[in-house]
Amino acid sequence: MLSEAHLTEGMRSVFVELLVHGPLSRAEAARRLDLSPSAVTKLTKPLLQDGYLLQQPVGDRNAMGRPSQPLAVDPARAALIGVKLTEDELFAVRTDLRAEIQRELRRPLISHDVDDVVACVGEAVRDLTGSGKPPAAVGISLAGTASGGDPVVPTSPFLGWRNVPLGGLVAAATGIPAVVVENDVRALTAAQQWFGAGVGHSSFALVTVGAGLGCGLVIGDRLVRGAGRGTGLVGHMSIHDSGPLCEMGHRGCARAYVSSAAIRRAVATTLDRPDLTFEACLALAAEGQPAARRILEEAGEALGQVVATVANITGVQLVILSGEAVAMYDVCAGAFDAALAAHTHWTSTPIDVVVKPFTFSEWARGAAVIALQHRILGR
Amino acid sequence: MLSEAHLTEGMRSVFVELLVHGPLSRAEAARRLDLSPSAVTKLTKPLLQDGYLLQQPVGDRNAMGRPSQPLAVDPARAALIGVKLTEDELFAVRTDLRAEIQRELRRPLISHDVDDVVACVGEAVRDLTGSGKPPAAVGISLAGTASGGDPVVPTSPFLGWRNVPLGGLVAAATGIPAVVVENDVRALTAAQQWFGAGVGHSSFALVTVGAGLGCGLVIGDRLVRGAGRGTGLVGHMSIHDSGPLCEMGHRGCARAYVSSAAIRRAVATTLDRPDLTFEACLALAAEGQPAARRILEEAGEALGQVVATVANITGVQLVILSGEAVAMYDVCAGAFDAALAAHTHWTSTPIDVVVKPFTFSEWARGAAVIALQHRILGR
DNA sequence: CCGGGTTTGTTGATGATGTCAAGGAATGAA
DNA sequence: TTCATTCCTTGACATCATCAACAAACCCGG
Structure with a gap:
């Protein structure tokens, strides 16, 4: 097709x-x-x-x-399939040409063995295809240094992979020749570029909040892919030099303040309630529990500073917030806005921030858009 | 022409x-x-x-x-003229098509009155043209929010200008129709893109160290101009939250550590020698004077963190260091490299850092390259 | 010294792709 | 009804790059 x-x-x-x-x-x-x-x-x-x-x-x-x-x-006229790989699960969607989701499924990953993962992806593709016509392309997104066009995954920390020719293996397993592999945040950015809040903007950034922090860039109508190096590595941006250490030896990384795990841990340990979920922490802060409130304010400040830094460097006027934990924004919008304004240059026009409610299948939808873009544009 | x-x-x-x-x-x-x-x-x-x-x-x-x-x-075959405006001086060069400087001049700015500045620029253009053929284009660079193509300067903080149609005025004063106005750091970036260390790299960043910090970006062979907002505003990036306040109310901005004025002031006040020049401070540090050495190490660390942040966000593999105060790098290369490595993600290939010895006429040369690019590419 | 091998540069025919000018089609307004 | 307006289509034409063929200029090996 x-x-x-x-x-x-x-x-x-x-x-x-x-x-x-x-x-x-x-x-x-x-x-x-x-x-x-x-x-x-x-x-x-x-x-x-x-x-x-x-x-x-x-x-x-x-x-x-x-x-x-x-x-x-x-x-x-044609269908796409997008697959998002996480450490222990696989999410897959079948979409139409406008990336509207038709069917979706999630499935546990039994192991990180390459053959097992390929088999699982192949099975998901088969199940989503059903008796319908095969998809025009399959996109696979995952955290790490994968980059569109290249079907080989150079490094995937959470899967422990190095130089795995994932695209080719899935193509062989499914019989679908067009299999594209891409970084998950970039895939999400591509979806926003064509079918989301990025439509009509030649340059914008997408910042994701979830297990970590991520950032995707579109500049001059092109998705920025980076040359050899990954893009959007904002998680280790320095916020406070008095904060906790991260695994790289920095003090006060952004991810120490603003990831879902960091927020949950901070609230749970402060209140001595280790059972608290992330959502429960947000609820506590929304209700006005002082410690939870303060922790989320600090998270909002950190996120505002990250967004301001991205916009200051790249000159984008629009920043889309997304990711599993983006609901935190509603609890700390004030702190976020204040930090954003404080770190934004006064000669510049204000930044438009759009918060995108997030469901997990958005990740897989992004992969489908990457497949679509690759199929149409050849890149 | x-x-x-x-x-x-x-x-x-x-x-x-x-x-x-x-x-x-x-x-x-x-x-x-x-x-x-x-x-x-x-x-x-x-x-x-x-x-x-x-x-x-x-x-x-x-x-x-x-x-x-x-x-x-x-x-x-043709000549270009580039002009750089500072708060109190004007630098101008006449170059050939490869941006090689043929003649240069500097001249004080008597006032910030628009007509006076236009007259001064016009005189400089006339003097550089002499009896030769008129330049194919004139480029003017200055700090602020000017952006190529648009001959109007939206805001220039140091000149106190708002919405000054500088390009048109200079065109009228000189009779040369092609007058282009651009931000000074972007102009320097353009010069590196076509005739400097950026040749052959489709994406790179240029970080300037001088009176302040600046950053220019080339991504996908295109100079990033930003949409409405300026680009490369790295001066207020947060380094330490225990540092001194800047005029925007941040603690420990990068510019508080790494601008020439900040370094000079820190060394001069610490050693109680208010007469010290910036160059003398560098010399003291190079000789091993402990306080000067420490101050420059901290500056190097801050600069390394800025460069790492820019590269982490944009994915560039090459960063060019330039600016009036770039000589500081030689005194603190160790601290810089350590900070750069510490803030660079381990899954990424190392960043290539190129230090570009700087003379002040480079600013004006950048303006000439902007004029050249505009003349050839029409943007 | 002379002919194969190799790479560069040129020429004319061909085809793809877009503009231009002209005009038909479908509506609202007078 | 007639005109103005906007949209859409068609064929003539111009532009531009490719292709195939060939000439040019060098190396090398006999």
């Missing part, structure tokens, strides 16, 4: 524009892409014939002239 | 490739640009006729086959 029709460069750009920016008339697409209307007519013709695009019913008419005929990508 | 000949997109890319990567044979240029050899022949023909390119004498022959005929940009 999706590339057997020999997509040319112009067709790709029109297709992406329609995919990302919803139904558009040919004239509107021409304006956006800086093309002539006739070019759009010619470029969309084969895409319509092949069923990638659909004529939309004409919408509201309050303008002059001939009504526009909106075009839209047929989201059901 | 330089664009009257109606440069097409293909010609531009060949021209830039030859300008930046020195003399290249047609075949080599074709390989680098992913073009066919015949395309390069056709694209270079009009450039050769118009004198923008020169046939180089054939070099060493140790390969098989027909000897290649290197092509190079004629650096004398």
